[in-house]
Amino acid sequence: MERFSATYLIETPLDIAAAAESLAGEQSSGTFVSVPGETAALKERFAARVESIREIEECSSPSLPGCSANANSYRRAEVVVSWSLENVGYNLPTIVSTVQGNLYEMRQFSGLKLVDLEFPPTFSSHFNGPNFGIEGSRRLTGIQDRPLLGTIIKPSVGMSPQETAELVRTLAEAGVDFIKDDELMADAPHSPFNERVAEVMRVINDHADRSGKKIMFAFNLSDEMDRMLDHYDTVISHGGTCAMVSLNSVGIAGVKKICDRGKLAIHGHRNGWGMLNRHPLLGIDFKAYQKLWRLVGVDQIHVNGLQNKFCESDDSVIRSIKACQEPMFGGWEILPVVSSGQWGGQAPETYRQTQSIDLLYLAGGGILAHPDGPSEGVKALQQAWEAAVAGLSLEEAIVESPALLRSTEKFSKHLCTGLDQTPTSQGALVQ
Amino acid sequence: MERFSATYLIETPLDIAAAAESLAGEQSSGTFVSVPGETAALKERFAARVESIREIEECSSPSLPGCSANANSYRRAEVVVSWSLENVGYNLPTIVSTVQGNLYEMRQFSGLKLVDLEFPPTFSSHFNGPNFGIEGSRRLTGIQDRPLLGTIIKPSVGMSPQETAELVRTLAEAGVDFIKDDELMADAPHSPFNERVAEVMRVINDHADRSGKKIMFAFNLSDEMDRMLDHYDTVISHGGTCAMVSLNSVGIAGVKKICDRGKLAIHGHRNGWGMLNRHPLLGIDFKAYQKLWRLVGVDQIHVNGLQNKFCESDDSVIRSIKACQEPMFGGWEILPVVSSGQWGGQAPETYRQTQSIDLLYLAGGGILAHPDGPSEGVKALQQAWEAAVAGLSLEEAIVESPALLRSTEKFSKHLCTGLDQTPTSQGALVQ
Numbered sequence: 001m002e003r004f005s006a007t008y009l010i011e012t013p014l015d016i017a018a019a020a021e022s023l024a025g026e027q028s029s030g031t032f033v034s035v036p037g038e039t040a041a042l043k044e045r046f047a048a049r050v051e052s053i054r055e056i057e058e059c060s061s062p063s064l065p066g067c068s069a070n071a072n073s074y075r076r077a078e079v080v081v082s083w084s085l086e087n088v089g090y091n092l093p094t095i096v097s098t099v100q101g102n103l104y105e106m107r108q109f110s111g112l113k114l115v116d117l118e119f120p121p122t123f124s125s126h127f128n129g130p131n132f133g134i135e136g137s138r139r140l141t142g143i144q145d146r147p148l149l150g151t152i153i154k155p156s157v158g159m160s161p162q163e164t165a166e167l168v169r170t171l172a173e174a175g176v177d178f179i180k181d182d183e184l185m186a187d188a189p190h191s192p193f194n195e196r197v198a199e200v201m202r203v204i205n206d207h208a209d210r211s212g213k214k215i216m217f218a219f220n221l222s223d224e225m226d227r228m229l230d231h232y233d234t235v236i237s238h239g240g241t242c243a244m245v246s247l248n249s250v251g252i253a254g255v256k257k258i259c260d261r262g263k264l265a266i267h268g269h270r271n272g273w274g275m276l277n278r279h280p281l282l283g284i285d286f287k288a289y290q291k292l293w294r295l296v297g298v299d300q301i302h303v304n305g306l307q308n309k310f311c312e313s314d315d316s317v318i319r320s321i322k323a324c325q326e327p328m329f330g331g332w333e334i335l336p337v338v339s340s341g342q343w344g345g346q347a348p349e350t351y352r353q354t355q356s357i358d359l360l361y362l363a364g365g366g367i368l369a370h371p372d373g374p375s376e377g378v379k380a381l382q383q384a385w386e387a388a389v390a391g392l393s394l395e396e397a398i399v400e401s402p403a404l405l406r407s408t409e410k411f412s413k414h415l416c417t418g419l420d421q422t423p424t425s426q427g428a429l430v431q
Numbered sequence: 432m433e434r435f436s437a438t439y440l441i442e443t444p445l446d447i448a449a450a451a452e453s454l455a456g457e458q459s460s461g462t463f464v465s466v467p468g469e470t471a472a473l474k475e476r477f478a479a480r481v482e483s484i485r486e487i488e489e490c491s492s493p494s495l496p497g498c499s500a501n502a503n504s505y506r507r508a509e510v511v512v513s514w515s516l517e518n519v520g521y522n523l524p525t526i527v528s529t530v531q532g533n534l535y536e537m538r539q540f541s542g543l544k545l546v547d548l549e550f551p552p553t554f555s556s557h558f559n560g561p562n563f564g565i566e567g568s569r570r571l572t573g574i575q576d577r578p579l580l581g582t583i584i585k586p587s588v589g590m591s592p593q594e595t596a597e598l599v600r601t602l603a604e605a606g607v608d609f610i611k612d613d614e615l616m617a618d619a620p621h622s623p624f625n626e627r628v629a630e631v632m633r634v635i636n637d638h639a640d641r642s643g644k645k646i647m648f649a650f651n652l653s654d655e656m657d658r659m660l661d662h663y664d665t666v667i668s669h670g671g672t673c674a675m676v677s678l679n680s681v682g683i684a685g686v687k688k689i690c691d692r693g694k695l696a697i698h699g700h701r702n703g704w705g706m707l708n709r710h711p712l713l714g715i716d717f718k719a720y721q722k723l724w725r726l727v728g729v730d731q732i733h734v735n736g737l738q739n740k741f742c743e744s745d746d747s748v749i750r751s752i753k754a755c756q757e758p759m760f761g762g763w764e765i766l767p768v769v770s771s772g773q774w775g776g777q778a779p780e781t782y783r784q785t786q787s788i789d790l791l792y793l794a795g796g797g798i799l800a801h802p803d804g805p806s807e808g809v810k811a812l813q814q815a816w817e818a819a820v821a822g823l824s825l826e827e828a829i830v831e832s833p834a835l836l837r838s839t840e841k842f843s844k845h846l847c848t849g850l851d852q853t854p855t856s857q858g859a860l861v862q
Contacts, residue, residue, distance in 0.1 A: 027615065028587060028588055028615065042589050043589075045589065046586070046588045046589035046621075064709055064710060065709075065710075065711065065742070066709060066741075066742025066743070067742065085620075086619065086620050086621055087588045087589075087615065087619060088588075088615070088617070088619055089617075089618055089619050089620050091617055091618055091619075091653070091654050091655075091658075092654075092655065092680075093617075093653040093654060093655075093677055093680035093681045093685075094614075094615065094616075094617040094618075094651075094653050094654065094677070094680065096677075096679075096680040096703070097614050097615060097653065097677045097680045097700075097702050097703065098615055100680075100702070100703045100706060101614060101615070101702040101703060102702055102705065102741065103705070104703070104704070104705025104706040104709055105704065105705035105709065105735075105741035105742055105743065106705075106741060106742065107740075107741060107742040155477070156459060157459060157477045157518045157519075158473050158474075158476065158477035158518075183525075183528050183532060184458065184459065184518065184519070184525065184528060184529055184532070185525075186519070186520075186522055186524075186525040187520055187522055187525075188517065188518060188519055188520050188522075189516075189517050189520050190477075190517055220525075222522070222524045222525050222528065223522050223523075223524060223525065223684070224522070224523065224524075224684055224687055224688070225656065225684045225685065225687065225688040226688070227522075228684065246524055246525070246527075246528045248527075248682075249524035249525065249527040249528045249531075249682075249683060250524045250682055250683065250684045251679075251680075251681055251682005251683050251684055251685055251686070252680060252681065252682050252685070253654070253655055253656045253659065253681045253682055253684065253685025253686075253688075254524075254656065254682055254683070254684025254685045254688075255682070255684075256655055256656065257655070257656040257657070257684075257685075269528075271528050271531070271532040271533055272527070272528065272531045272532060272535070273535070273536065274533070274534070274535025274536035274537075275531065275535045275707060275713065275714050275715070276706060276707075278495055278496075278497060278535055278536065278713060279495055279496075279710050279713055280496060282706065282709060282710055282713070283706050284706070304536075309538075310497075310533065310536035310537060310538060311496070311497025311498065311536055311537065311538040312497070312536065
C-alpha cells in the first residue's frame with residue numbers, strides 16, 4: 001500500500017528516537033499492545049513508521065512550555081514519519097488530523113513544527129489540484145510575459161458597491177491586471193456581495209469591451225457554505241473569473257467544495273497565518289501548508305512580499321515563492337501572491353532572488369497613492385518589473401522610469417525596516 | 432449599529448495605546464486617511480475601536496520573534512477592541528478573519544492571544560447555536576443524573592467494521608452511554624464509513640431493543656463536504672444519534688453546514704488545538720474558541736481531562752469545562768468532553784473543582800483494559816462519579832467500590848505526572 005509522509009522539526013528533552021516513536025504511536029496504532037487479538041502483522045500494516053531522524057542541535061531551555069521543566073538540555077531533530085494510505089484513504093481533513101492532530105499537545109515535545117509533506121503519485125488522480133494555477137491565471141488575464149500586477153480595494157471596509165465600482169473604473173483605466181476585495185469585506189450590510197459583483201463587473205465588462213482586456217477581480221466569497229455557492233454563481237453570471245476565500249477562516253471542506261466547481265480561479269488568502277507559523281518551533285511551515293491547499297485546489301496563495309509590513313523575513317518570503325512554483329506531481333504550480341507594502345521598489349530584489357515572473361504582485365497604496373495618480377502607479381510597477389527582469393537595480397531602474405522615481409521618492413521611506421515608523425502611518429498607507 | 436468585541440492579551444515594545452490602535456487600524460479602516468473623499472463620519476462608522484486597555488506586567492525579552500529585538504522591555508496588557516456589525520454582517524468566517532486575520536503577523540507585537548469574544552444579542556436569532564448541547568445529549572442518551580460515560584474505539588486504526596461492531600457489543604453489554612470513533616478513523620479503506628455505520632448500528636439498535644438503552648455513537652464524518660453530507664444521511668438512516676467532526680481539519684464552513692442539518696448531535700473534536708494554543712502568547716484561548724464553535728452549532732467539544740496525558744494543566748482544563756457550561760445568550764451550553772488518560776480516578780477532583788455532572792466523560796483503556804473486564808471498567812467509572820458527587824475522595828471511594836479499587840491498582844501508576852514514563856506504554860494504554 002502507498003504511504004504518505006510528514007517531516008517535522010522536533011525539540012525534546014527525551015531520547016530523540018523514543019520521542020519520534022511516541023509521535024508515530026500517538027498518530028496511528030499505539031494501543032495495539034493493549035487490545036487482545038491484534039497481531040504483529042496488523043501492527044506492521046497500520047502503524048506509522050519513523051523513516052529517518054537527523055539530529056540538528058541542542059539547546060538549554062525549552063522553546064514551548066508544557067514539557068518537563070527539569071531537563072538540562074533539549075535536542076532538536078528533523079524527523080520523517082510515514083503512514084499507509086490504508087489508514088485514512090484520500091480524505092484530506094483526516095490526513096490533516098493524522099499529520100497534525102494531537103501532536104502539538106504532546107508533553108514529549110518542547111517544540112514541534114510540521115515542515116513538509118509528501119504524497120504518493122495516486123493523489124494526482126484522486127485530486128484535481130489547482131484548476132487554473134499559474135498558467136490558468138495568465139490565460140484568464142491575458143498577461144504572459146511579466147508578473148500579473150494588481151491591487152486591493154482600500155479602505156478595507158466602508159465603501160458602497162457604487163463607490164467600489166468607481167474605484168475599479170479608476171484602476172481599470174490605470175491599467176491593472178487584477179483587483180481584489182479586502183479579506184475583511186465579503187458580504188457586509190454596506191456592500192452586499194451580489195450588488196457589489198453587479199456594479200463591479202459592469203465596469204470590468206465595459207472596460208473589456210472597449211479595451212479587450214478583462215481584469216481579474218477576486219470577489220471575497222468567504223462565508224457559510226450555501227452562501228458561498230450562491231455567490232460563486234453570482235460571479236459567474238456576471239462574467240467574473242475569480243473568487244477569493246480566507247483559507248483558514250473557511251476551512252478545508254468549504255474551500256475544496258468551492259474549488260471543485262472549477263469555473264473560477266480561486267484566490268487563497270491566508271489571513272490567520274501568523275497563528276500557525278510565527279513561533280519557529282510551533283505550527284506548520286509554509287512549504288507544507290501550500291501543498292495542502294494545492295490538493296484542495298487553490299490557484300493563488302498569499303506569501304507576503306520582500307520588506308513587508310509584517311514580521312516575516314525576506315528569506316522566508318523567497319522560500320515561500322519558490323515553494324509555490326515547485327511542481328507537485330509534475331505540475332500543479334500555485335501562483336504566489338506577493339503583497340504587503342509592495343510598490344515596485346522591491347521588484348529588482350524579488351526577481352534577483354527568484355528569477356521568476358510567475359507572480360501575482362499586489363500593490364495597494366503603491367498604486368492608488370502614487371503622487372501622480374494611479375496610472376503612473378501602475379506604470380511604475382510595470383517599469384520596475386521590466387527593469388528587474390533586465391537585471392537592473394532599483395537605482396538603475398529609476399533613471400529610466402520617471403514614474404518609478406516618483407514612487408521611490410514617496411514610498412521608499414515606508415519600507416518596513418524597523419519599528420521606528422508608527423504603524424498607522426506606514427502600515428496603513430502602503431499595503 | 433450593534434458591535435461585537437474581542438479581548439486580546441498583547442505584548443509589545445511600543446507604547447501600549449499606540450500598539451492597540453495599530454491593531455484596530457489593521458483590522459478595519461486604517462487606510463481612510465490616504466483615500467480621498469472619506470470623511471470623519473465614515474471613519475467613526477467603520478473604524479474598529481479600542482474599548483479598554485489594562486496593563487498587566489513588563490518583561491525583558493520578547494515572547495515571539497519578528498518584533499524589534501532592540502527593546503529593553505516589553506509590556507503586556509489586556510486590550511478590548513470592538514467592531515460595528517456593519518463591517519461584516521452575520522458572516523462567521525469573515526468575523527474570524529476580522530478578530531484574528533493578520534494580527535498575529537504584526538511586528539508591533541511580540542505576543543498576541545485572542546482570549547475572549549463577545550457578540551451582541553441579535554446573534555442568538557441569526558444563529559441556531561447547539562441544536563442539542565448538554566440537555567439534548569442527555570435526552571438522546573436517557574442519562575440525566577450523572578455524567579455521560581463513554582469510550583473511544585481503540586486501536587485508532589486497523590479494525591474492520593465487523594471487529595468494530597464486536598467491540599461495540601462488548602462495550603454495550605458493559606453499560607457505556609457513549610462511544611466514539613477515533614479522530615484518525617473516518618472513511619478508511621479497511622473500514623468504509625457506510626459499512627461501519629451499518630454494522631455498529633445493528634448492534635446498538637439490537638441492544639436498544641433489548642435493554643431500552645440507546646447508546647450514542649459519534650461516527651467520524653470528517654471528510655470533504657459532499658461525502659460528509661452523504662455520511663450524515665447514512666447515520667440517520669441507520670438510526671444513529673450523533674456524528675463527530677474534527678473541527679480544525681474540516682473548518683467552520685464545513686462544520687456549520689453539518690450542524691445546520693440539525694438531526695444529529697455534533698461531537699466536536701479539537702485535534703490540532705495545540706497548534707492554536709500551546710504558546711501562552713500566541714493563538715487563541717479556549718474561552719474564545721468554544722464560543723465560535725457554539726455559534727457554528729457544535730453540541731459537544733473536547734477539553735482534555737485532569738492529569739491528562741498531554742501538556743495541558745489541570746487549571747486550564749477546569750477553566751475550559753466551566754467555559755463550556757457558561758450560558759451564551761442565556762443558554763446554548765455546549766457539553767464538555769473530558770478525555771485523555773481518564774479512568775475514574777480523576778472524578779472526585781473533577782467534581783470538586785467544577786461541582787458539575789454536565790460532562791461527557793471518556794475513558795479508553797480505563798474501561799477496556801480494566802483487569803476484570805469492560806463491565807467492571809464501566810462500573811468503576813459510575814461508582815467513581817457517585818462517590819465524587821457524594822463528596823468522597825478517591826481514597827474513600829475505593830473503600831466502597833471494589834471495581835474502582837481494581838482500576839486504581841492498575842491505572843494510578845499511569846497518571847501523567849511527568850516525563851519519566853515512556854509515552855508508548857502509558858500514553859497509548861490509558862487514552
